[in-house]
Amino acid sequence: MISKKIILDNIKTLFYALIIAIIIRSLIIQPFYIPSSSMEPTLLVGDRLFVTKYSYGYSKHSFPFSPPIFKGRIMPNVPKRGDVVVFKTPADNRTDYIKRLIGLPGDRIQFINANLYLNNSEIIKSRILSKKKIYCGSKELEVFTFEELLPNGKKFITVYSKNFTFQNSDIFNVPKNHYFFLGDNRDCSKDSRFLSSVGYVHEDNLVGKAVFIFFSSDRRIGNLLTFWKWNKSLRFNRFFKKII
Numbered sequence: 001m002i003s004k005k006i007i008l009d010n011i012k013t014l015f016y017a018l019i020i021a022i023i024i025r026s027l028i029i030q031p032f033y034i035p036s037s038s039m040e041p042t043l044l045v046g047d048r049l050f051v052t053k054y055s056y057g058y059s060k061h062s063f064p065f066s067p068p069i070f071k072g073r074i075m076p077n078v079p080k081r082g083d084v085v086v087f088k089t090p091a092d093n094r095t096d097y098i099k100r101l102i103g104l105p106g107d108r109i110q111f112i113n114a115n116l117y118l119n120n121s122e123i124i125k126s127r128i129l130s131k132k133k134i135y136c137g138s139k140e141l142e143v144f145t146f147e148e149l150l151p152n153g154k155k156f157i158t159v160y161s162k163n164f165t166f167q168n169s170d171i172f173n174v175p176k177n178h179y180f181f182l183g184d185n186r187d188c189s190k191d192s193r194f195l196s197s198v199g200y201v202h203e204d205n206l207v208g209k210a211v212f213i214f215f216s217s218d219r220r221i222g223n224l225l226t227f228w229k230w231n232k233s234l235r236f237n238r239f240f241k242k243i244i
Contacts, residue, residue: 002043002136003185019094020039020136022063022064025053025064026053026058026062026063026064027053027054027058027062028052028053028054029050029051029052029053029095030050030053030207030208031048031049031050031051031214032048032049032050032051032086032096032098032210033047033048034046034048034049034098034178035120036137037134037135037136037137037185037188038099038183038184038185038188038189038190038191039084039098039099039100039123039183039184039185039189040132040134040135040159040184040185040188041130041132041145041157041184041185042084042100042156042157042158042184042243042244043067043084043098043184043213043243044218044221044235044238045135045218046213046216046217046218046219046235047213047215047216047238048213048214048216049210049211049212049213049243050210050211050212050214051086051207051208051209051210051211051215052208052209052211053207053208054075054208055077055079055208055209056073056076056079056085056203056208057074057075057076057077057125058073058074058075058208059072059073059074059203059205059206060204061087061088061093061204061205061206061207062174062208066088066093066094070203072204072206073206075120076130076203078097079101079179079206079209080101080152080154081101081102081103081104081150081151081154082097082100082101082102082150082154082156083100083101083209084096084098084100084101084209084210084243085099085100085101085179085181085206085207085208085209085210086098086206086207086208086209086210087099087179087181087201087205087206087207088205088207089197089198089201089205090198090199090200090201090202090205091196091197091198093205096207097181097191097198099128099181099182099183099191099192100156100180100181100182100183100184100211101174101179101180101181102116102118102150102180102181102192103118103174103177103179103180103181103192104174104225105174105175105176105177105178105179106174106175106176106178107119107173107174107180108120108171108172108173109171109172109174109180110170110171110172111166111167111168112168113168113192114160114164114166114167114168116148116182118150118151118194121151123148123149124148124149125146125147125148125149125152125158126146126147126149127144127145127146128145128146128147129145130145130157130159130218132145134183134185136187136188137188138220140220141159141161141185141187141188142161142162143159143160143161143162143187144159144160144162145157145158145159146159146160151231153243156184156187156244157184158184158186159184159185159186159187160186160187161186161187161188163187164187165187166186166187166193169193172192172193172200174200177202177203178200178201178202178203179192179200179201179203179206180192180200180201181198181201186223210243211242212240212241212243212244213238213240213241213243214239214240215237215239216234216235216238216239217233217234217235218233218234218235219231219233221233
C-alpha cells in the first residue's frame with residue numbers, strides 16, 4: 001500500500017517541476033510551433049522552434065495567460081530591424097504571431113509597384129534562383145525568390161507571388177512605441193499591412209526573438225505516429241537550424 005508520505009512527496013515534486021517549467025518558459029526560453037506558411041521559406045509549417053524570452057525584456061505577455069501583474073516592460077531591449085519576432089496580435093492580445101520586424105517607431109513604409117520602401121528609400125532585393133516549393137496553406141505558389149537587404153545590413157530571403165498580388169499601399173507611419181512586421185512569404189501573410197487585423201504592434205506585445213529550429217516535420221506526408229514515413233516526413237536538415 002502506498003503511504004501518505006510518498007503521495008505527498010510525489011505531489012511536491014510535481015509542483016516544484018511545474019514551477020521550474022513556468023519560470024524557464026516565462027523568463028528564459030519557450031518552444032513554438034509554426035502552423036502557417038506566412039514565413040516561408042524561412043519557417044515552414046511543422047517547424048518547432050525556440051524563442052528567447054529575455055531578448056527584449058519582459059511584459060505581462062511573457063507569462064502564461066498574460067496576467068496583468070505589471071504595466072510596460074522591465075529590463076527592455078530594443079529589437080533590431082530584421083529580427084524574427086513572436087508577438088501577441090493587437091486585435092485580441094492573445095494570439096501568437098511570428099513575423100519579421102521591418103519598421104521601427106517613426107519609420108515610413110510603403111509598397112510601390114510591389115517594391116518595399118523604407119523612409120522613402122527602396123529596399124534592395126536581388127533575384128536568386130530557387131527550386132524550393134512555396135506554399136500558401138495547401139496551395140503551391142509560383143514565386144520569385146529574392147535576397148533582401150535592410151539598411152542595418154541584415155540579409156534574408158523573401159518570396160513574392162509571380163502575380164505580385166500586393167502592388168501598392170498607402171504610407172504606413174509607425175507610431176511611437178510600435179513596430180511594423182511583414183511575413184517573408186509576402187503574398188501569403190496577414191501582417192502589419194492589414195491594420196484591422198494586425199497593424200502596428202505595441203512594444204508591450206513583443207514575446208521574444210526566434211533563435212533556432214529544434215525539430216521539423218512535414219505534416220503533409222505524415223506525423224510522429226506514422227513512423228514508417230519518418231524518412232520522408234522528418235526534415236533532418238532543419239534540426240537545430242539557426243533562424244536568420
